[in-house]
Amino acid sequence: MRQIANVWRAGFMAEGSHALVPIDVCPILVPKLQGVPKIAAAFGPFFGECDVSATLADNGIDIAIKASRKLADKAVAQFDAFMRENAITRIAVNGETVAQLAPPSIAMGKVLVALPVGGFLQATAEGEEMLARLIDESLGKSKQVADLFCGIGPFALRIAEKRACTAVDSSKPAIAALQFSIRNTQGLKPLKAEARDLFQNPLIAQELNVFDAVVLDPPRAGAESQCKMLARSKVKRVIYVSCDVQSLARDATLLAAGGYVLQQVTPVDQFKYSPHLEAVALFTQLRN
Numbered sequence: 001m002r003q004i005a006n007v008w009r010a011g012f013m014a015e016g017s018h019a020l021v022p023i024d025v026c027p028i029l030v031p032k033l034q035g036v037p038k039i040a041a042a043f044g045p046f047f048g049e050c051d052v053s054a055t056l057a058d059n060g061i062d063i064a065i066k067a068s069r070k071l072a073d074k075a076v077a078q079f080d081a082f083m084r085e086n087a088i089t090r091i092a093v094n095g096e097t098v099a100q101l102a103p104p105s106i107a108m109g110k111v112l113v114a115l116p117v118g119g120f121l122q123a124t125a126e127g128e129e130m131l132a133r134l135i136d137e138s139l140g141k142s143k144q145v146a147d148l149f150c151g152i153g154p155f156a157l158r159i160a161e162k163r164a165c166t167a168v169d170s171s172k173p174a175i176a177a178l179q180f181s182i183r184n185t186q187g188l189k190p191l192k193a194e195a196r197d198l199f200q201n202p203l204i205a206q207e208l209n210v211f212d213a214v215v216l217d218p219p220r221a222g223a224e225s226q227c228k229m230l231a232r233s234k235v236k237r238v239i240y241v242s243c244d245v246q247s248l249a250r251d252a253t254l255l256a257a258g259g260y261v262l263q264q265v266t267p268v269d270q271f272k273y274s275p276h277l278e279a280v281a282l283f284t285q286l287r288n
Helices: 036-041 079-085 125-139 172-183 224-230 245-257
Strands: 003-007 011-013 020-022 050-057 060-067 088-093 096-100 105-108 111-114 144-148 164-169 191-195 213-216 237-242 260-268 278-285
Touching: 036 050, 036 060, 079 088, 079 096, 111 172, 125 213, 125 237, 125 260, 125 278, 164 172, 172 191, 213 224, 224 245, 237 245, 245 260, 245 278
Parallel strands: 060 088, 144 164, 144 213, 164 191, 213 237
Antiparallel strands: 003 050, 011 020, 050 060, 088 096, 105 111, 237 278, 260 278
């Protein structure tokens, strides 16, 4: 894994509790994040009890801290040497950057994306590449694609290498990062990004009908409201990326009621030592 959350004083939360369990090594982390518990412990004198999250960017480790204690201005000056020593590119506290050697960035397809503070990534780079390849294969000859719950664009940016794409997500920082990438990248097909709450304000059928295909990658809760609208639309292909089989089954039932047929489901095991699987499901509409 390339992200780790809720690390404090060199420990991890014990299952089902707030008790901290010291560890020496975490077998699911990429090697460059193995030292994060020790890094997290170093923030104790500054913040007391706090949550420390780390993301491995291409140019270093991105640290995000949630703390109730306010950081003294003079403390920031002490971070520079510590950051260089531990290959930390940015430290953010409660969503605000307090120290930065360089903007943390990560490659997505051919595009280098600047990470927003606390931005979500797929669990592994290899898993992301596999999911993107399965999406590309499932899109077939589609020319106009919507990528819903797009995050910072791991799929949209790859889709736009071949096809026009509209990317939508509720996270304004994620969309801002994606829009910045779009403005600073040449050679992509038309790609636009929009911030919109797809739970409360899903794209309606008339909006969806301009697309040949829709890609969905919702959080664990699924995309119930959006799938109800898709079931009324004329979209020919729906590619649903899911990390929760129960919400996928519920939403698949909604799509089936609207005339969609499940063509295939491909599991992607990117959660080592756990029963969880990512799945990519392809639905096609036969009633058009």
